[in-house]
Amino acid sequence: MAISVFDLFSVGIGPSSSHTVGPMRAARMFAQHLTTDGVLADTAGLRAELFGSLGATGHGHGTPNAVMLGLEGHLPESVDVDAAALDVERITRTRRLHVSGTHPVPFDPDAHLVLHRRRALPHHPNGMTLTAHTADGRTLSKKTYYSVGGGFVVDEEAIGSDRIKPDTTQLTYPFATGDELLRRCRETGLSISGLMLENEQAWRGEQEIRDGLLKIWTVMRECVEAGLSREGILPGGLKVRRRAAPSARLLRAQGDPQRHAMEWVTLYAMAVNEENASGHRVVTAPTNGAAGIIPAVLHHYRDLIPGSDDDGVVRFLLTAGAIGILFKENASISGAEVGCQGEVGSACSMAAGAFAEALGGSPEQVENAAEIGIEHNLGLTCDPVGGLVQIPCIERNGMAAVKAVTAARMALRGDGRHHVSLDKAIRTMKQTGADMKIKYKETSRGGLAVNVIEC
Secondary structure: OOOOHHHHOEEEEOOOHHHHHHHHHHHHHHHHHHHHOOOHHHOOEEEEEEEHHHHHHHHHHOHHHHHHHHHOOOOOOOOOHHHHHHHHHHHHHHOEEEEOOOEEEEOOHHHHEEEOOOOOOOOOOEEEEEEEEOOOOOEEEEEEEEEOOOOOEEEHHHEOOOOEOOOOOOOOOOOOOHHHHHHHHHHHOOOHHHHHHHHHOOOOOHHHHHHHHHHHHHHHHHHHHHHOOOOOEOOOOOOOEOOHHHHHHHHHHOOOHHHHHHHHHHHHHHHHHHHHHOOOEEEEOOOOOOOOHHHHHHHHHHHHOOOOOHHHHHHHHHHHHHHHHHHHHHOOOOHHHHOHHHOHHHHHHHHHHHHHHHOOOOHHHHHHHHHHHHHOOOOOOEOOHHHOOOOOHHHHHHHHHHHHHHHHHHHHOOOOOOOOOHHHHHHHHHHHHHHOOHHHEOOOOOOHHHHHHHO
């Protein structure tokens, strides 16, 4: 299956790639489908049903709002975050929605947007069904979509026996496993980032790739800067205080950032995830729930590593993308499917391998760093308190970012030889996710989500 680095790193909004970004894209796809099939003019009503994890934690993740915005034609990468709240308020107040921004239909979110908290669709925990009907109730169109993690969306027709039907783009050096990736590097003499760059050119030119990745880095930087400047209470009712900005202020007063390097890594990650929790602009990396880890480690590279430059940033993101592909291909990056090990765990692994590459590590050392990153996140549950991407998600990103830096440093002290391969660790993650009880997979029905409330 051909996956681009730009599939794994996309600009969107918080608080969740699978619960906000994906549903918005799916709803927009449905609205476009009504136009292309010539039934929009006859559409007099809409119904949206959310299943599985989307239904269980949709309110806390902003899924209903995302669906309404998508039906009105908005995309997560371009929607005006501030205006979006006003659009949702307008739809709720007037009980009227404009499909694709043009065709008005009655829409009462309380009646026409249904969250099934304990019903699931067959192919993935994040399922949604959208229906358009005429004034007399006749169904014009009915489509089911799955938000499969990281903002990826497929409709029911694109689901294969157990995974998504593959993109058939021909890559120069295709790989599906870590072992294949290392073999390709040995055969070609290319680094992991160099091999990934060759593959990316199946879609776009080298300069466009570089420019696109540096744009992704710019958005990441802007997100960190915003998170380090904003204070106050996060939305959602838990009254969680923003901590990145006041903590950064204290650290700056203590001087020399080298002495507090890991504290800065932690704060960079928390800054991003506080922005994500507020529904602001973030880069899905590879999910929103884990969006702070890669930017934090990249900041560490740019701030503190002598000789770091934009070329290193490009190599970093290409390598992270290659590792992310292995998780996407062979397991999952969806918290609703395998728990937070698939989100924070995969991001930690991606950041660790990418940092090792940026520091000049061999492909074997990079693979070792990535393996260390995921091995010590195995079994991590997804149990957001109140269905909000706040507790434990924000701190968890900070912890994983530090772990990624440590994993890279450990790997670079060796020669790349180690007992547990990245492939075996990813396989273990998938098996662990399958064994994990559903209440620990983004339903807010287990773990901290219930014990914190009971306290």
